[in-house]
Amino acid sequence: MGKTKTEKSGFSFSAILRNQLFIPIAALLLLALFNLIMDPSFYAIRLGENADGFKVLSGNLISILDMGSELAILAIGMTLVTAATGGQDISVGATIAIAGSVILRVVCGGEQSVTEYKAPIIVALIIAIVVSMIFGAFNGMLVAIFNIQPMVATLILFTAGRSIAAWINNNTLPVVNVKSFGVFGNYIPGFPIPTPFIIAMICVLLIFLVLRFTTIGLYTQAVGINENSSRLNGINPIFIKFLTFVILGICVAVAALIKVSRISTINYSVVAKDIEMDAILAVALGGNALSGGKFNMTASIIGAYVIQFLTTTLYKFKVQSDALPAYKAVVVILLVVLSAPVVREKLTQLGAKMKANKKEVS
Amino acid sequence: MKDNSVLEMKNISKSFPGVRALQNVDFRLCEGEIHALMGENGAGKSTLIKVLTGVYEKDGGEIFLKGLDKAAVIRSPQDAQNLGISTVYQEITLCPNLSVAENMYIGRTKGAGTNWKKMNAGADKILKSLDIPAKATQQLSSCSIAIQQMVAIARAVDMECKVLILDEPTSSLDEHEVEKLFKLMRDLKKKGVGIIFVTHFLDQVYEVCDKITVLRDGQLVGEYVIEDLPRVKLVAKMLGKELDDMTEIRDDSLVYKEKDASEHIFEAQGLQSNAGIKPFDFYINKGEVNGFTGLLGSGRSECVRAIFGADRVIHGSVKIKGKDVKISKPIDAMKHGIAYLPEDRKVDGIIGDLSVRENIILALQVLKGFFRPISKAESYKFADEYIKLLEIKTASADTPIKSLSGGNQQKCILARWLLMNPEYLILDEPTRGIDVGTKVEIQKLVLKLASGGMSVTFISSETDEMLRTCSRLVVMRDRKVVGELTGSDLTQNKIMSTIAGGDN
Numbered sequence: 090m091g092k093t094k095t096e097k098s099g100f101s102f103s104a105i106l107r108n109q110l111f112i113p114i115a116a117l118l119l120l121a122l123f124n125l126i127m128d129p130s131f132y133a134i135r136l137g138e139n140a141d142g143f144k145v146l147s148g149n150l151i152s153i154l155d156m157g158s159e160l161a162i163l164a165i166g167m168t169l170v171t172a173a174t175g176g177q178d179i180s181v182g183a184t185i186a187i188a189g190s191v192i193l194r195v196v197c198g199g200e201q202s203v204t205e206y207k208a209p210i211i212v213a214l215i216i217a218i219v220v221s222m223i224f225g226a227f228n229g230m231l232v233a234i235f236n237i238q239p240m241v242a243t244l245i246l247f248t249a250g251r252s253i254a255a256w257i258n259n260n261t262l263p264v265v266n267v268k269s270f271g272v273f274g275n276y277i278p279g280f281p282i283p284t285p286f287i288i289a290m291i292c293v294l295l296i297f298l299v300l301r302f303t304t305i306g307l308y309t310q311a312v313g314i315n316e317n318s319s320r321l322n323g324i325n326p327i328f329i330k331f332l333t334f335v336i337l338g339i340c341v342a343v344a345a346l347i348k349v350s351r352i353s354t355i356n357y358s359v360v361a362k363d364i365e366m367d368a369i370l371a372v373a374l375g376g377n378a379l380s381g382g383k384f385n386m387t388a389s390i391i392g393a394y395v396i397q398f399l400t401t402t403l404y405k406f407k408v409q410s411d412a413l414p415a416y417k418a419v420v421v422i423l424l425v426v427l428s429a430p431v432v433r434e435k436l437t438q439l440g441a442k443m444k445a446n447k448k449e450v451s
Numbered sequence: 452m453k454d455n456s457v458l459e460m461k462n463i464s465k466s467f468p469g470v471r472a473l474q475n476v477d478f479r480l481c482e483g484e485i486h487a488l489m490g491e492n493g494a495g496k497s498t499l500i501k502v503l504t505g506v507y508e509k510d511g512g513e514i515f516l517k518g519l520d521k522a523a524v525i526r527s528p529q530d531a532q533n534l535g536i537s538t539v540y541q542e543i544t545l546c547p548n549l550s551v552a553e554n555m556y557i558g559r560t561k562g563a564g565t566n567w568k569k570m571n572a573g574a575d576k577i578l579k580s581l582d583i584p585a586k587a588t589q590q591l592s593s594c595s596i597a598i599q600q601m602v603a604i605a606r607a608v609d610m611e612c613k614v615l616i617l618d619e620p621t622s623s624l625d626e627h628e629v630e631k632l633f634k635l636m637r638d639l640k641k642k643g644v645g646i647i648f649v650t651h652f653l654d655q656v657y658e659v660c661d662k663i664t665v666l667r668d669g670q671l672v673g674e675y676v677i678e679d680l681p682r683v684k685l686v687a688k689m690l691g692k693e694l695d696d697m698t699e700i701r702d703d704s705l706v707y708k709e710k711d712a713s714e715h716i717f718e719a720q721g722l723q724s725n726a727g728i729k730p731f732d733f734y735i736n737k738g739e740v741n742g743f744t745g746l747l748g749s750g751r752s753e754c755v756r757a758i759f760g761a762d763r764v765i766h767g768s769v770k771i772k773g774k775d776v777k778i779s780k781p782i783d784a785m786k787h788g789i790a791y792l793p794e795d796r797k798v799d800g801i802i803g804d805l806s807v808r809e810n811i812i813l814a815l816q817v818l819k820g821f822f823r824p825i826s827k828a829e830s831y832k833f834a835d836e837y838i839k840l841l842e843i844k845t846a847s848a849d850t851p852i853k854s855l856s857g858g859n860q861q862k863c864i865l866a867r868w869l870l871m872n873p874e875y876l877i878l879d880e881p882t883r884g885i886d887v888g889t890k891v892e893i894q895k896l897v898l899k900l901a902s903g904g905m906s907v908t909f910i911s912s913e914t915d916e917m918l919r920t921c922s923r924l925v926v927m928r929d930r931k932v933v934g935e936l937t938g939s940d941l942t943q944n945k946i947m948s949t950i951a952g953g954d955n
Contacts, residue, residue: 321799
């Protein structure tokens with residue numbers, strides 16, 4: 090509009106506010122500060138021996154990085170699905186149950202309890218990934234081809250997923266009594282950092298490579314913002330939406346491996362319960378519009394760890410696990426309202442006014 | 452405040468990050484007056500309207516309304532409405548699935564109950580008094596766009612508005628419908644309503660308006676009585692310079708000569724899409740500029756969409772440089788060097804939230820492929836190059852395209868396709884809703900591209916624009932090709948008579 094006169098913005102208050110990473114990082118700092126004031130021992134990290142006699146790191150911070158892994162991995166796929174379709178997949182918890190069940194079925198070969206692998210773990214993982222991709226493709230098909238709202242489309246698997254998971258193992262709970270099976274959910278012998286965190290970081294690295302060396306970032310955003318234009322520019326919106334669901338499927342399988350490895354077995358009705366809501370929250374906390382379009386992957390991943398930070402903090406303060414969601418809700422309301430564009434705009438205006446006042450004074 | 456004025460805006464200022472959209476603008480509207488607000492794209496017309504209607508909050512200045520002692524406070528569209536300021540936008544903002552009466556009274560009924568009988572009777576009365584050919588109980592979507600526009604106006608009038616703002620109301624209407632709208636405007640004028648009319652059509656301004664206020668670069672140029680400001684002067688005021696004669700843009704050296712034609716770049720036979728056009732034959736030579744003409748809705752756009760594969764092609768064969776090819780979706784056409792600038796910029800063109808840079812590189816990126824992303828540095832280079840070349844007014848290459856003015860958005864989309872370096876460029880209404888200066892620029896560019904060997908198909912609602920640029924016109928009527936004009940047949944009269952079917 091009119092003449093282009095760029096004002097010197099430099100390192101201003103409003104520029105920081107406008108940055109998408111502002112909300113998740115501010116939330117993280119706030120939580121960190123809260124813990125620092127309440128109990129600095131929260132941050133203690135010890136190098137102790139675990140049950141197997143290996144030296145491992147422990148402490149609240151380590152457990153946040155550990156327990157937040159599945160969420161961070163899911164947030165990757167959920168961010169892409171959100172960007173391209175303007176909706177969310179609420180079936181990820183249920184499909185984790187399915188993928189976990191598949192892993193156990195392959196590793197145990199249908200037996201109740203095994204002391205050695207019936208099939209190599211890598212084969213189990215690959216089959217689980219393929220199965221999750223198929224379920225992702227199913228969701229993707231409903232959304233991309235039949236134009237069903239993502240939340241409604243994924244409601245199907247949300248409802249049926251855990252039953253399918255139970256059916257895969259004939260409603261038994263196979264137990265894997267092999268030491269090395271626990272590696273993915275605990276520690277690699279001799280290495281002090283929890284394996285889930287390492288896996289999550291590998292996934293993060295992979296997605297950044299994918300975003301760097303393919304055009305998926307541009308395409309998903311374009312499709313999410315204006316499907317018509319995207320099509321007229323030669324993008325296939327159906328394929329892109331489909332693809333995001335398949336990628337989320339891969340994320341689900343990896344998260345499932347960590348989940349079953351943590352306890353060497355599975356509980357169909359409890360495993361990864363409500364994780365879909367946390368994954369969606371991670372995306373929202375990252376300042377990404379849930380209606381699709383532009384996204385910031387880093388912000389989503391930080392968002393995932395903020396949620397875990399919050400959960401761990403609440404546990405630390407002996408909040409009963411039943412009451413946990415209520416506390417979480419309060420914090421979430423605050424954060425989401427703060428990150429709403431309307432509020433941010435007002436804050437930016439306020440910042441501008443404060444700056445103007447300062448100038449007048451000086 | 453003067454006695455007969457209904458609205459006075461004084462020293463209005465408004466800034467956006469990086470841009471001063473309005474600087475101390477004054478505007479005065481009198482009772483029973485149709486007042487044109489003119490200016491190039493980005494001159495500040497829409498911003499001024501949005502400040503007045505409460506969409507934006509002004510940074511400075513005051514607004515006075517008749518009947519108010521002190522400056523009016525307008526913080527939201529609701530405030531504006533309560534103060535008697537009503538707006539009818541270019542895009543219909545009513546609910547098509549409700550009845551005409553419901554649309555007129557929506558949000559204005561008191562209490563929970565609705566007296567349907569009274570509402571319908573009231574609506575019918577207003578419609579009749581304004582001579583609008585619609586029934587209260589009719590579903591809105593069953594009315595033509597023009598009638599829907601009028602219903603929107605009727606709604607505004609019934610809310611006892613003192614100031615009626617018409618923002619580009621005529622851009623989707625045909626001539627006959629425009630005439631009806633003008634009659635309605637004149638009727639309202641007699642009733643003492645002050646009307647602000649925003650349009651790009653100079654003819655229309657001179658047909659209905661009493662006064663003109665011209666803005667340029669966010670500043671007031673002046674207010675003029677229509678008789679004192681002939682067309683050429685108006686254009687000069689809007690551009691801020693004397694106009695180099697628009698009719699002379701056609702340089703003889705640039706004129707396409709049929710004998711240069713060595714090959715058909717594109718040739719279609721019996722092409723038909725699912726958008727409801729009759730099968731048509733079409734060809735274009737290297738370096739030729741041709742066009743589709745016809746009334747709105749005659750199938751011009753549908754034809755070029757079929758060529759590009761934007762609609763589903765159900766019939767016909769296509770040859771590119773003599774070779775049979777199959778174009779079933781846009782990417783096929785792009786791979787064969789065809790580019791298409793769509794008619795509806797907002798719906799089919801821009802990716803609103805993405806930056807100018809991302810919008811410009813999009814087509815080239817898609818063509819390069821999924822696994823070969825254009826590097827950031829390279830994309831900045833491309834964007835900066837075209838921002839400079841096409842003189843796109845933007846704060847930076849990273850500005851979201853939606854915050855640019857219409858004309859500049861259009862230039863970005865044009866840049867997107869030029870970057871692809873196409874052999875055949877289709878421009879569907881590239882000049883719609885764009886100011887005069889940019890129009891001329893685009894026409895010049897088309898001729899320059901063609902002289903460089905690019906084939907261009909150009910569609911425009913303004914016939915003189917097409918006469919200036921095209922060397923061959925395909926004429927359409929009722930979704931069917933009815934004629935082709937070249938050489939000495941390229942005159943307004945001949946086009947009109949072909950469209951009307953006078954020959955047969």
